[in-house]
Amino acid sequence: MYVDRAVLARSRHGKVACTGCHTGIARLPHEPKLGRAACATCHQREAKAYADSIHGRGLAKKDADVPTCQRCHGEHDIVAVKESASRVQPLHQAKICMECHADSRITARHPEMPSVLVIRAYGDSVHGQAVTKKGLSVAPTCTGCHGTHDLKPADDPGSPMHRENVAETCGRCHQGILAEYRESIHAEAVAKGVKEAPTCTGCHGEHTIAAPSDPASKVAPRNIPKTCGSCHAAERIVRAYGLATKRGETYADSFHGIASKFGNREAANCASCHGFHDVRPSSDPRSRVAKANLPATCGRCHPGAGARFAEGRVHIEKTWESAPGVFYVRTFYTWFIGGLMVCFLGYMAIEVYGYRRRRRQAGMDRGGQR
Amino acid sequence: MKTSDRSTGASIQRFTLNERTQHALLMGSTLTLLITGFSLLFHDLPIGRWLLWLEGGVAGRGLIHRWAAVVLMTVCAYHVAYILFTERGHAQFMHMRPRSQDVRDFLQVIRMNLGQPVERPAFDWFDYRQKFQYWAFAIAGATMVLSGLVLWFATQAMAVMPKWVFDLLAVLHGRESVVIFLLLFVWHLYDVHLRPEVFPMDWSWITGRISPSDLKARHRAEYERLRHAGSIDAVE
Numbered sequence: 001m002y003v004d005r006a007v008l009a010r011s012r013h014g015k016v017a018c019t020g021c022h023t024g025i026a027r028l029p030h031e032p033k034l035g036r037a038a039c040a041t042c043h044q045r046e047a048k049a050y051a052d053s054i055h056g057r058g059l060a061k062k063d064a065d066v067p068t069c070q071r072c073h074g075e076h077d078i079v080a081v082k083e084s085a086s087r088v089q090p091l092h093q094a095k096i097c098m099e100c101h102a103d104s105r106i107t108a109r110h111p112e113m114p115s116v117l118v119i120r121a122y123g124d125s126v127h128g129q130a131v132t133k134k135g136l137s138v139a140p141t142c143t144g145c146h147g148t149h150d151l152k153p154a155d156d157p158g159s160p161m162h163r164e165n166v167a168e169t170c171g172r173c174h175q176g177i178l179a180e181y182r183e184s185i186h187a188e189a190v191a192k193g194v195k196e197a198p199t200c201t202g203c204h205g206e207h208t209i210a211a212p213s214d215p216a217s218k219v220a221p222r223n224i225p226k227t228c229g230s231c232h233a234a235e236r237i238v239r240a241y242g243l244a245t246k247r248g249e250t251y252a253d254s255f256h257g258i259a260s261k262f263g264n265r266e267a268a269n270c271a272s273c274h275g276f277h278d279v280r281p282s283s284d285p286r287s288r289v290a291k292a293n294l295p296a297t298c299g300r301c302h303p304g305a306g307a308r309f310a311e312g313r314v315h316i317e318k319t320w321e322s323a324p325g326v327f328y329v330r331t332f333y334t335w336f337i338g339g340l341m342v343c344f345l346g347y348m349a350i351e352v353y354g355y356r357r358r359r360r361q362a363g364m365d366r367g368g369q370r
Numbered sequence: 371m372k373t374s375d376r377s378t379g380a381s382i383q384r385f386t387l388n389e390r391t392q393h394a395l396l397m398g399s400t401l402t403l404l405i406t407g408f409s410l411l412f413h414d415l416p417i418g419r420w421l422l423w424l425e426g427g428v429a430g431r432g433l434i435h436r437w438a439a440v441v442l443m444t445v446c447a448y449h450v451a452y453i454l455f456t457e458r459g460h461a462q463f464m465h466m467r468p469r470s471q472d473v474r475d476f477l478q479v480i481r482m483n484l485g486q487p488v489e490r491p492a493f494d495w496f497d498y499r500q501k502f503q504y505w506a507f508a509i510a511g512a513t514m515v516l517s518g519l520v521l522w523f524a525t526q527a528m529a530v531m532p533k534w535v536f537d538l539l540a541v542l543h544g545r546e547s548v549v550i551f552l553l554l555f556v557w558h559l560y561d562v563h564l565r566p567e568v569f570p571m572d573w574s575w576i577t578g579r580i581s582p583s584d585l586k587a588r589h590r591a592e593y594e595r596l597r598h599a600g601s602i603d604a605v606e
Contacts, residue, residue: 262427302524304525306530308529308532309529312537316537325534330545333545337548340553352566355483
């Protein structure tokens with residue numbers, strides 16, 4: 001192996017002696033084949049984290065496909081992570097991961113690896129775009145969410161992407177949102193171990209995460225009813241946790257629902273009234289849809305809405321119990337329209353009958369005279 | 371025969387140009403309101419979605435609906451003024467007032483059609499069918515205008531009304547539109563197009579005129595009155 005001294009001199013380890021890493025050398029000239037560089041001598045913390053990671057565990061099992069320190073960081077050309085020349089500098093770090101995770105030979109040998117399609121979706125996500133389009137080095141790349149040396153699959157409780165850790169992980173950047181989310185009924189349920197309760201990714205998606213202004217986003221105004229509905233209209237979940245029923249269909253039938261469905265972005269969706277990160281049940285006095293807070297909540301779009309307006313139910317069903325006035329009007333018109341139709345058609349039938357009868361009679365009279 | 375005396379100068383004016391214009395505007399605005407309203411009422415059906423798309427989405431639909439409502443309300447307001455402040459309008463309106471005779475006429479027509487030995491009633495300038503049409507549309511229209519205005523100015527109305535009133539009015543506005551649809555497309559179109567006496571169409575809404583023979587056949591009382599006054603000659 002040839003080592004370019006100039007490259008080594010520019011590297012982070014330029015001042016480290018060869019034997020600092022290649023500790024196995026006892027005499028010169030050394031053996032042609034050297035042992036693995038002893039990174040752990042200095043980088044103890046990283047080495048320890050790595051040993052417990054999914055990659056490190058693979059290495060312990062002598063899996064040749066798992067990345068070692070050099071695979072990600074480089075060898076004699078190693079530079080500090082924050083330098084743009086670094087292989088794992090945030091702006092191009094994703095590419096390094098993809099060298100293995102998009103390699104079909106490797107994924108074929110490891111069916112437990114996540115689908116490359118899922119991973120690739122990251123490139124179009126708001127995070128991926130922030131890195132590639134905006135050049136934001138603070139936007140999360142793979143390691144930003146999944147961890148670096150200690151990287152573990154999301155179903156491992158030690159993973160920053162395990163459902164109990166997701167909020168804290170996202171909250172490292174989205175601090176204000178995390179503070180709001182902690183107040184929500186969803187966070188409460190996640191903490192209690194409710195498997196279905198949404199954490200950040202439950203509503204925003206994972207690798208596909210997009211800004212609410214993106215029409216494809218799961219939290220775009222038009223898609224919100226569907227996103228909330230994936231749990232709140234799921235019979236199994238609604239029944240298991242005693243959630244209010246028919247929220248989605250009563251909304252879809254309302255002015256707000258119809259306007260939203262046909263592309264009006266101003267029309268209220270679930271989140272407009274219930275809040276989103278800090279969503280709480282109406283029984284909670286802190287909720288935006290608590291009885292006392294309704295005038296203020298409606299008033300955000302309808303400045304006139306007063307306390308009187310908030311009387312009665314918002315999500316009304318087609319039943320007498322839910323909305324007696326509407327029910328009576330509906331029932332009245334069903335009978336009225338039906339009755340009107342019968343009267344009109346009956347009248348016409350009688351007139352046509354009389355007309356034909358008179359014609360027949362006139363014909364008979366004429367026939368009689370002839 | 372009918373065509374010939376319609377073309378002669380002997381025909382009688384039934385509706386002035388002013389009245390025909392009122393009718394045309396009312397017809398245009400009501401049709402627009404029905405189409406744009408039904409696209410919302412039937413938003414779940416393909417026809418509703420297609421209409422909504424055609425009207426430029428919910429926003430465009432709302433805009434067209436409200437402008438048509440402005441036209442309708444203007445025509446209605448003008449019509450009230452026309453009744454109150456013009457001699458002709460007032461006279462026409464006086465003919466339109468419901469009388470107990472209308473009920474008797476109605477029953478007599480039914481009996482006649484069912485074969486009982488009764489004569490066709492001698493209808494006046496407006497018969498009971500036309501009066502029913504006028505008053506039913508007036509009541510239904512007023513309901514629509516009032517409920518529509520509340521829904522239009524929802525934000526202002528919210529200050530004084532509870533939400534259940536809106537829910538109720540929204541349903542009422544939708545259902546009443548079906549009543550209006552029946553009133554126009556079943557009753558009125560039958561009355562002016564399909565009825566054997568007028569088929570294929572009573573032309574007076576366009577020409578504004580009625581021939582003496584038609585007048586005699588359809589509005590005998592008025593015909594007799596005019597003949598006695600010497601305004602028209604007798605027809606066979």
